[in-house]
Amino acid sequence: MQVGFHEFGHAFAGVLTCARIESISLDPHEGGATRMRGGNPYITLPAGYLGSSLIGAALIACGFDEKASKIASIVVGAFFVVTLFWARRSIISWLLIIGMAGLIVAFWFIADAIALRYLILFIGVMSCMYSVWDIIDDTISRKVNESDASAFAREIGCFPPQLWGVIWLFISVGFFAAGILVGIAAFKKSAAEQRAENETFLNPR
Template identity: 70%
Template structure:
């Protein structure tokens, strides 16, 4: 009898492991709606790459570049608050630059929080961009982020114009087809944010087109690695975040387009 019990337990465990493996495969296998979302992500990447390098078309990306700079500076500020710093101001400038002025905090946490924070925000938006209801929730979170940023940047006119304009765009997309197309805007902002981080890290730290950067200041504080090494590390982390956002979107949001539409209608409906 004990032998039969052991065989039964072993068989049950094997069946359970098989079910777990099959379930994992199904979760990682994108459905038709997710395949279309992945195609859209690919189109976004190609379109952004083209617009980025065509001078008379690059203005289309300009507000989204500034938004990503805002994410970057917000990452510094939030890390500063979490490490007991006092945030004096956030500033954006027309040349796609920005600055977060703070006193106190822990520099080895606040300095990398700009790139890593904006790439994490981008990855989260990419994941939410796989689902309409999740995109609506992401918009509410962004609204909170916008309000906090406006408080810190209350003396910076460009930040006000950018955030109010972006908020208006999000509201407009929310009211189109019950928010169904909203997820494509959220998806675009997420892809744009992550790509901008990759470009900025390469431009500022690896290609060294600027004299100083977050990586150079971080290297001065740590003293163990040159800024290019930190740039490569942050670049890899940003790529991991982006890939993670896509995987989370595939695993967590399996509803079809029709199911997403029905659920979205019952979450803060427009009518």
């Protein structure tokens, strides 16, 4: 899931900068890869780490409210459809995404979709944490020879990959914190009020 968000960030940034997305591949052991032609590398290269963090932060904020969690799950479902279009040649991608989609559907029917709120919150936290860990692992501690940061450093030329990794790390942590703060500030309804609103919004029963 988190690898999917990372690659979706690259692909979405590519679309915004007029790139042609050729394929997305997801591998639970080796990570993922997004192949594209064109686009702006200044935007597409950091969009994997930072896009994953931003998506995670948005899901964390939505996880504070039952109705918002339902809306978030629909958006995540749309993300699945788009990712499958780009990754249609990858069997592993199909299996991973279909499995996660099935889990979301199942949680929608558990306890009047209350469980869905905690699933969305969990996915958001994991996405932010994975992004932070991935940045540290790829650019700061393990220093992978070929990573988004090393490619970005070659394009920009201002700083080494490790420093870009530190910059992206601070931004990712900032997104994480912002997701929590936005969730607290935006959703102040009590559990009873949320439950009453939830019962009138796309209730499966």
